[in-house]
Amino acid sequence: MTEVATPSITESSKQDRGAPVVRIRDLHKSFGDLEVLRGVDMEVEKGEVVVILGPSGSGKSTLLRCVNKLEEPTAGEVWFEDVMVNDPKTNINEVRERIGMVFQSFNLFPHLTAKGNVMLAQRKVLKRSKEEAERIAIEQLTRVGLDDKIEYFPSQLSGGQQQRVAIARALAMDPHVMLFDEVTSALDPELVRGVLEVMRALVEAGMTMLVVTHEIGFAREAADRVVFMDGGVIVEEGTPEDVFDRPRSERTQDFLGHIR
Amino acid sequence: MEVFLEWWESNPITHLFLSPTIMMQAFPVILRAFPVSLFFGLGSFILGIPLGLALAFMKMARTRFARLPATIYVDVIRGTPLFLQILLVFFGLPLFPFWKSMIQANPWMNQAAIFGISWSAYLRGFLILSLNCAAYLCEIFRAGIQSISRGQMEAARSLGMTTPKAMAFVIIPQTVRRILPTMMSEFILLFKDTALLAAVGITEMVLRAREVAAARFNPSAYVLAAVFYLMVTIPLGRVVANLEAKLAISEGRGGPPRPPVDTETETTIDPDHPAPLPERARA
Ligand SMILES: Nc1ncnc2c1ncn2[C@@H]1O[C@H](COP(=O)(O)OP(=O)(O)OP(=O)(O)O)[C@@H](O)[C@H]1O
């Protein structure tokens, strides 16, 4: 993980957690006339957990999707380790192998079992042998608490179980960072806990994570840093205590008042 | 028994349409033509699949240069009668210089081959039927692929799969499952449409039935030919209905988990996964 020389702004704030994994510089993204991101700067260090908060339409999903180029930035730079993600010369598939993404709507492959879902990209992208892919699939499905559902199809699983399969599917690729986009928003309340437990275990294991969520409880205990976005820019960021207990911006106070 | 048979043959309705003597006579004739109809139907359908897939991808392409010719092709084929297309190809193609020189160089092409049909007739028959079928399949494929949610492609790409890999392992397997009933309906239509080849002298079932009917001045042979068509279309139609019902049931999510279906490979298709019914290409 060699680093391109860029001034690090977080040297003092973290006790040597490692090099930045994701760096975003002056990121702009427009859909036609609609400017969704208007200059976002962000850095996520190795092992860091960053939670992004903000009202609907503030550009949280768009920001996350720019990290693995599911959306193409209009201007600015997105770096993953030592490669510029939005450089047209970059092989985006190699970058995406190392960036795990979990979606609000699970997006499991319905024609494959839980195990098949976790195996597919291991086989077709990482070219792992069938035996190895299978072993890792079982290992990851066990890790998310689904060792008894390995041969089940997505349609036979609850939403919470499906989402945990999706997490296992991403983890099997040995990602260097995980992106979570409101992964519990589509779940019935009683199913949210299981997914959050898996995410907490990931935090414990030192995974680098960029998490969009409305789960304030999770943000409080798991986040190293909370970022509040509104209108396509970062309005405020800091430790969970800073942002939740002493919000400086009026917009943050407003938003927190609404979701509490 | 004798009396019954006599009555049967003297009654105008049963005699005209269900005469056992004529049917017995026509049976071996139509039976021999049955493989011809099936051959043209099945062969053209199989040839039409890659063609239709290529057209579907052209129609979904980003550049207009790919979209436009495919759109025009599909519109023209689907907007004109197949009968007319058959006449055009059978009588039009032989007038082209390249066709004439091809036949001159290969005189055997005009000689009778399997089932007494010439190679040049086979060539033209398969050509027009598969070209026609491809246009309908194109729309079935396109609608099927586009019915798979965007999230499927995004999930596959976010795992590092290239677009072709995502197509091959994620999108197409789901599409196939979804469009299988519609494709089979399309085959039934094509199989019945092979009867139009009678007009250009291809000795399939209807032409053979007509020969018997004309010779005996009795249409019972047509009824027998109809039975032959039904032997294929009714069972296939049942399969289509069953597949559709299965898809409709599996559309419902949740509920108690059903016992898992065993699979060894990633490409195995689960008979129980939820999928909306495909758009019908032709009513
Ligand atoms: N593909 C697209 N085409 C056009 N507009 C889009 C597209 N994707 C997002 N937008 C618009 O961009 C804005 C920001 O969307 P985004 O999904 O990033 O917001 P969000 O902060 O994730 O909101 P939410 O909390 O509702 O998920 C919205 O106004 C949305 O309508």
Ligand SMILES: [Mg+2]
């Ligand atoms: Mg969003």
